[in-house]
Amino acid sequence: MNKIKTLAVAGALALSLGGAMALSSTPAHADIYGTDVSSHQQNYLANNWDFAIVKATEGTGYINPLMYSQSLQTQQNDKHLGYYHYLRSDSDVIAQARYFVSSLSAEDIANPNVTLWLDFEENPVDGNHFTGNEPKQFMDEVYRLTGKKVGLYTSYFFATGANGRFDWSDISDHPLWVAFYAYTGNSQLTPEIKAWAEEKMLNIPWWEKVTMYQYGDGDGYDWDYLYGDWSDLTGSADDNSSTVTPAPPVSNTTDTVSFNGVYVVDKWQSYGANWYARNNDMSVPVADYNNDMPVQSVTLTDRYGNALANQVAQGNNGAMEYFTLNDNYKVLSRVGNSIQIEMNGESVWLKVAYVK
Template sequence: MNKLKRWVVASIGAVAFFGAVITGVSANTNGIDVASYQGDTTQYFSSFKQVGDNFTMVKLGGRGGGEGAHYANPKAYNQINSATNAGMQTGGYFWGEFGDSVAEASYHAQLAVQDAQNAGLAKGSYIALDYEAGAGYNKANNTTAILTFMDAIYAAGYKPMFYSYTSYVESFVDLSRINARYPNALWLAWYLTTAHQATPPMQYFPNYSNVKIWQYADNHYGVDGNVMVVGSLDNDTPAENTAKPSNRPSDDQSSNKTHYATFSGVYVADYWTKWYGGYYGVNVDMGIPVIDYNNYMPISALTLTDKYGHKLSNQKIKGNNGQQEYFTLEGEYKVLSQTATSVQVEIAGEPVWMMKSFATIK
């Protein structure tokens, strides 16, 4: 993990932000995470097993910032195999510095899956997005990009997880949307101290819901110390089970329950178009390539806003005149169908396909 995490060390005031007593947590499992500057032998991981660590999250690679166009951890294959041989459960993580770009998030996920496969990480394993730098100013847009990455991991047969440190998510990420799609998939970092910690100080467990792993130390016998408080890294459990039932591809076919999608972002109207006498708005990022009438959103359902989401008094479109226009979707829209990465919703009586990461489905 990146040493930006040192910023999450507690100040006196910050301690009060965390619950004094941990609740709703069953058996805890201690573990570590490693990158290329850590060891890769069975003996190395056995030394942690002997002090009570039972899982390892291995860096697979990354893109953006110091990682460049694409970095692949050259030790990942050996680290996963050696940790497994030492009797530890394993998962992977991928550094993603894509800000609020949906296109970049999708490409990052493609690289993460490629790195996981090259490292021999079994399908059904967890792949965490390490998101701690380069965020955009808009929480909703950042979160949409994050969910784009997680949805692509899910579609590839792996279990998605999200990693960051608590102060960063407070500023840049809407955790409620992640939790609504993937419950208990958060891996959050917060340190009481940078001194050596042999075991997690559970009385300072971060006061957040849906935390699966807490990274409590960046000095646990020389590596990051973690504690898993929900479930395990069981690779035999189907990845499909990590998504809420309302978000699973088969749910609309296997259940009579009607689900609805809401949208919390402010979106760019990339262009307006006319189709069979009706007028429609198009956001290229929201659409499913190649963009066509299946992605057109009826203008009657769009609320024109400024780039901050403030409703405009004049709701008449300017019509592809070169001026940037923005809109929001204010309603609840019936879900007609969905896959792992896309959803079809009913907008103003018409079916519209779009990227699932933009929607919160309940």
């Protein structure tokens, strides 16, 4: 996540590994590996992991611009999906909880296989400093709004109380995800590191065991191991159940949709040499390349839908601009309340409520 970690020095690790023994009390389970991603990972490779926890929000003013495309990639590759919020100490906790929930789709909130997490750390860059009461407040508000129990992501130092600073007895029934690296740059969970890490994970106050731990940050990714099964987080009887309800299949390649409204251009956006139009109501959150419409697909109009003689956009100069979408567009896929269509040869995601 935001580079939270507790590092064991090489000598201590060698000593621990030398004396580590296989824990016969460790319950048997399938190995499940995952990663957590933010805008830093861009378009990560979802098929490299069993699950991904996608950054959704931070504070009350930031949404991961790749949140939608990263979660969509996770779902389309049939991997388990979760979202996390990075908590700021300079913003109201309840407001942050509501902001986090507002970034999620109704489908993700309703889907029992989609998990939610709180990233709780202190970073000298942003000045975070907490009392320890914040996780409980955040978790309770999210549960009130969604019915979902929020898990805690934090460092080993914080999880063990930060030398008496924190008492986690009020959230000990929530999933715990601990960052505890043997060394930086690691991307392999060798038997030796696994035995060392899991011995540490069984000795955290308040929790009988952790749900998962983060064992490395190599190759530009965080590497996580689920100490159990995904069903331990969701209550699902099927460990391999899809993270998303399958979308209605597209019957054939002639399946098309059209639009009959007059829409406002909220923003013109350029990607390279190409320009795209964005309407905030139609676009799937959050705003990125995947849900902006190629300029060649829109017809500029007056407020009543009459095509303008001059089809040159005014740019983001504050002038109100209107447009229509006049073609029938090929449907590529449907997921929940979103639809993927082909516009001017490109894939665009929009809200299904706006098509007919």
